[in-house]
Amino acid sequence: MRVGVSISNIKGAAGTLGLFVESEEMDGQFILSNNHVLLDPAGRGECRIIQPGRNDLIKSAxxxxxxxxxxxxxxxxxxxxxxxxxxxxxxxxxxxxxIPGLGSITQVSNVPGLFSGVAKIGRTTGLTYGRILGKGICAVSVAWDGGVAFFDDCIEVGAFPRKFSNGGDSGSVICDLKGGAFGHLFCGGWRRRFGVRVLKVTYATPLTTVFSELKLRLL
Structure with a gap:
C-alpha cells in the first residue's frame, strides 16, 4: 500500500488512503481516510477494509x-x-x-496562507496541484444518508485549468510543497457567481483538527 491508492470498506465505494498514522491510545499502525470511505454504508458493522476499493476490483482485492x-x-x-x-x-x-512525484510527508502543518501552492494525490485524479482559495469556511453542506450534513472551519482549494479533485479522491491529504500535510479532503463543490457555476473547488478539514479529534500521530 501507499499514500493515494484506492481503498474502501468491503461493502462500500472506493475512496483514497490518506496517510499512515499511529494512535495515542491504541497499538498498531493505521490508515487514515474518511468516515464515508471506511464505514459500512449499510450500517451493518462490516469492518473489513480492502485494497483496491470495491469500485476498482478486476478480480479480487x-x-x-x-x-x-x-x-x-x-x-x-x-x-x-x-x-x-x-x-x-x-x-x-x-x-x-x-507522495510519488512530490516527496516525503515530514510533518503535520498549520494551514498555509491564502493562494499558497498545494498538492494532493488521490485515487481518481492522481497528483494534482492547486491554490488555497479560502480558510475557516463555515456551513459547507454535504449530501449525506438521510439529509444534509454541515461542516465548519473548512479549507477551500481550487486548480486552474484542471480540477484539483474528483469523486473517489475523498480521504486524500493535502500538502504544502515542502512536505507538510495540512488538510484532509472530504468533498467537492462549486464557486458560484450570480448563481452560475464558475469554478470546481475542493473542501478539506485542517489535519491538525483530525489528529486532535482522533488522537493520532504521523507514522
Whole structure:
C-alpha cells in the first residue's frame, strides 16, 4: 500500500488512503481516510477494509485493515471532521508517508496562507496541484444518508485549468510543497457567481483538527 491508492470498506465505494498514522491510545499502525470511505454504508458493522476499493476490483482485492475508530457525521448539524482509521493487518510491510512525484510527508502543518501552492494525490485524479482559495469556511453542506450534513472551519482549494479533485479522491491529504500535510479532503463543490457555476473547488478539514479529534500521530 501507499499514500493515494484506492481503498474502501468491503461493502462500500472506493475512496483514497490518506496517510499512515499511529494512535495515542491504541497499538498498531493505521490508515487514515474518511468516515464515508471506511464505514459500512449499510450500517451493518462490516469492518473489513480492502485494497483496491470495491469500485476498482478486476478480480479480487486484499483485506488490508480493519476499521477501529471514526467520528460520526450527524445530519442536520454542524460537524468537525469526516474521518476514520483502520488498523493495518500487516504492519511489517514498510508503510511510509511518501507522495510519488512530490516527496516525503515530514510533518503535520498549520494551514498555509491564502493562494499558497498545494498538492494532493488521490485515487481518481492522481497528483494534482492547486491554490488555497479560502480558510475557516463555515456551513459547507454535504449530501449525506438521510439529509444534509454541515461542516465548519473548512479549507477551500481550487486548480486552474484542471480540477484539483474528483469523486473517489475523498480521504486524500493535502500538502504544502515542502512536505507538510495540512488538510484532509472530504468533498467537492462549486464557486458560484450570480448563481452560475464558475469554478470546481475542493473542501478539506485542517489535519491538525483530525489528529486532535482522533488522537493520532504521523507514522
Amino acid at each position: 486484499d483485506v488490508v485493515a480493519d476499521l477501529v475508530l471514526w467520528k460520526d457525521v450527524v445530519v442536520g448539524q454542524v460537524n468537525v471532521v469526516d474521518a476514520a482509521i483502520a488498523r493495518i493487518r500487516d504492519p511489517e510491510s514498510g508503510h511510509v508517508n511518501n
